[in-house]
Amino acid sequence: MVVRSERRAAMRYKRHHLRTLTCSKSVKKKYVSMDALLCIYKLKLKLEAVKRELSDLIAIKRECLKELQLPKGGDKLVSILEVFEEMGLTVSHARVSCNVYLSMEAIVLAEEERALHVKSIAQAITKAIERQ
Template sequence: MACRVQRRISLRRKLHLLRALANSNSLKGKRGSIPKSSIVYIYKLKVALESIKREYENILKDVEEKNKEEVVKVEKVKGGGRFVVRIKCEKGGEKLVPILEAFEEMGVNVENAKVSCEGGFRMEAIVGVAEQDQTVVDVTHITEALLKAIATTTQ
């Protein structure tokens, strides 16, 4: 007899906890609705978890794509034939030599350069163009030549 009472008390505690966790609005007499609302609550949690997983995977894909992109930014400095060149590439391959060879082929002099290989290849350089070549060399010409030089190193 005491065993039945203990079971009943234990069952009531468990149902009370389940009702509290599932935010069930069921009355005390309707024990069948508590498990139903709990199942609905668990299903909603499962759907929310799946949407969070999808969002997380999309964020990871975006980050990987940004890291893989080869970025070459060239800006013309006012008052002369100078350009600021910023290059950001993924790690791997020897990129510095082909980039410097591309500068040499264009007839551009590297006046100042900073190169880093931590977390990928990064280069920031100030390049100057001779006065007679200023009309031939522009931002798009430099950008295309550098992208071609970088592409040859990744192949």
């Protein structure tokens, strides 16, 4: 008899502990365990989302987004694209507008498996513009 009552008390304590961890409002053990399983499933989904976001950040490390706004005139666009080619970068997406000033937004990828340094790219672009 004593063993059975101790076992029941231990199970009651475990259910209470599960109920507090999962923020469950139910008292029945079936629903407490269902809430715990639901909580575990949600945590797994959150973990997968974090892993996916981390892999996206690692993939972004190999590409760089650069935006420019320059006064019109000269062959600035050609010299900027030549700088990208000299650095071994591939332009995967570019948007250029030439209304009042030259506006360029480009996403560049490294051809080789190396990390891109935004400062070095910016310095090379400014040197190419100053040459004009």
